[in-house]
Amino acid sequence: MRRIILSTESGADLPNDLAEKYNVQVVPMHIIMDGKDYLDGSLPVQDIYDYYERTKKIPSTTATNAHEYQEFFASIREKFPDCIIIHIGYTSKASSSFQNAVIAAEELEDIYLIDALNVTGGLAGIVLYAAEVLEKEPDMEAERFVEKVEAIVPKARLAFIPGSLEFLKAGGRVSNMASLIGSLLKIKPCIELKDGKLISTKKYRGKMISSTEKLLRDYFNGFNIDRERLYFIYSIGLDERIKQRMDEIAKENGFQNIRWIQAGGMISTHSGAGGFGVAGLEQ
Template identity: 75%
Template sequence: MRRIILSTESGADLPEDLADKHDVQVVPMHVIMDGQDYLDGSLPVKDIYDYYEHTKKIPSTTSTNSHEYHSLFMRIKADFPDCIIIHIGYTSKASSSFHNATIAAEDFEDLFLIDALNVTGGLTAIVMYAVTLLEKEPTIEPASLIEKIESIIPKSRLAFVPGSLEFLKAGGRVSNVAYLGGILLKIKPRIELIEGKLVSTKKYRGKMSIVTEKLMRDYLNQFDIDREQLYFQYSIGLDESIMQRMDEIAKENGFKNVKWMQAGAMISTHAGPGGFGIAGLEV
């Protein structure tokens, strides 16, 4: 029986304990700060926020390049010579990473690429779905596994609200007028992944404790999420009382397992401190 190895990018924010436990290989994306290139995962998120406090600038992010993918796939093949690699990638609609992976893949056999059309918790939900399938059916045919993974991609639902509009403004993602209006009215946008693209679908008004509860209830009303597993994402700075309240709501709604995921440097660069997100799979 040939072993199937799963891989993904650091933009999945896949918790290290899950990656280690299930042997999921994670390749880092990049954060560029003050002219220096850092691998996502090597740069403490707090450094990003400290940098912004001092400069009012945010770092930029770049994709994993084709050489890095080639090195990843070479390393996997060296460790498991007869393996089959299935790479579940960060959405191609928001990064060139997936395109770079396809370039690297040309040199390998038994390597399959899947565009997850998702990021952070939405991507992790898909990766962990694949992990579960493999554990339930270790002898599953690769073609069957790939078909099942691809079928779940449209059912992975991610929604989040940034903790601060300052990072969106500093990164050029909102106009100054929208920023000032948002601050004065205490408005926060709801961001979703729709066909792989990040889209603002709604605006919430109020302090973060109110906004997160509105987001959670709207999300559960909109999507029939599998109660077996729910993923919460947060960027450092989210109030602990909000986290406790989200756990309570998840329990009230019958979720059996909740996994909290801290946003890494790459995602935090876009979301800013104190952000909150939800991800799960529709039944």
């Protein structure tokens, strides 16, 4: 059987050790800061926050373009001749990256594109599910494999509290952001992925440690998450006490295998320092 190679974008925040373990190929998105274009992952996330502290300007982000995708897919084929590429992409509802991948793949054979309709840990959860399926059944036919992954896409659930509403506002990716204006200093919104779109759903009041606890309990009450998979996402600056408390609550709810994922440059530029999120797959 021909080998299947998985790929995704840097906006999945897939930890390096897991990308290496499952041989997932990752294409970088872009961060624009001080007029310069940086590939996501090429600069420390702390530089983004330091830049904001110095200038009070928030960097912007751009998608991987079609030419970059062409080169990316070509490099995969060069490393793995005669492989089948299955690309699991960042939600098309918040970035043009997936559409650019579609354009790049038009003249290629044996490549499948899956719109994960998710970002960061939600996207990573889908990619890792796919990797585990492939590890168990490496000879699975590509069409059947794609069907299994596409079936799990609607079951991926992501919710997070951004570290900075200024960053969230500047990013402009939250569909109902206008509903938050006027209350930016009083609330901590819960942002969820709904049909691939970032939507503000709940609003928590109080300190971050109490808001994250409310978020996590609401998440567990709202979704029947598979106890085998749970991902916590954090951006630099999240209080260690919050991390400890989130672990405690997760274990109280039957989760033993918990993976913390640090938000990379792409996601951190939209969430700000000290953000927290949770992702998993519904049963």
